[in-house]
Amino acid sequence: MTGRPPDDDQDDDGAVVRQSLERPEAFALLYDRYAPDIHRYAARRLGDGAADDITADTFLTAFRIRARFDTGRQSARPWLYGIAANLIGKQRRTEVRGLRALARTGRDPVAESWVERADSRVTAEGAQAALAGAVAGLSGGDRHVLLLVAWADFTYQEVADALSIPIGTVRSRLNRARRKVSTALGGADPTRVTDVAEATSHG
Known part of the structure; x- marks a missing residue:
């Protein structure tokens, strides 16, 4: 050919x-x-x-x-x-509305993949509702960074490239988002990935 x-x-x-x-x-x-x-x-x-x-x-x-x-x-x-x-x-309102609805009901298959990675002390349904509420409360920029790492398995450098922001900004947004999520889940953080992303962001 x-x-x-x-x-x-x-x-x-x-x-x-x-x-x-x-x-x-x-x-x-x-x-x-x-x-x-x-x-x-x-x-x-x-x-x-x-x-x-x-x-x-x-x-x-x-x-x-x-x-x-x-x-x-x-x-x-x-x-x-x-x-x-x-x-x-551009559909931020739609996303936040869906997350807040999930926070009220505590049931959604999307959240299950996160809950599987949560601390065993966190009940699935409670974690789903708390997680959705926490994610809904994040700023758009923080939510983009968190979900690219948690759901797309991006390294810090890939997130920086995707969003056209410095790695330092990626790190600060991710840390802020994780703190809010962790607080909502009583200390457990199902969105935390391995340190591979951190390691590959250096150099």
Whole structure:
């Protein structure tokens, strides 16, 4: 098949974006690679219905502005999540409303993955309600940082790249968000990830 990029280039998102400037159809590879994860992340924050639109708009926006992407970067993942976070941020009221409803009822499958990582002393239902209330009370910036780390497994550097903020800001926002969540959960923090993110943020 003529025009097919080499296998090593297919693993390099920067190369894919570069190729797409001349062959727009090449951009579909990034959609195939990242759309399921973007959709899952958006669904956890806004629900399945909104996730369809967020995912579509993320890749439409990325395609339109792809010439601005730094093709020296191997991964487009932080860039795409940054676009998605911006789109999700525009629906902040919808997200907060859903979280506050969850805080009242204490039942939601989204929170279950967090609760599984909580201290065993925290009951699942109580943790879900408290967690939702705590997350709803975060500022938009703090919530973006917390959820990119907790749900997308981003390193501090990836969060910084996605949101176009310094690593120091990522660290301070995450620490502030974790303190609020931990207080709401009586000291347990199901959003805390391993120190790998911290280690990879240095240097």
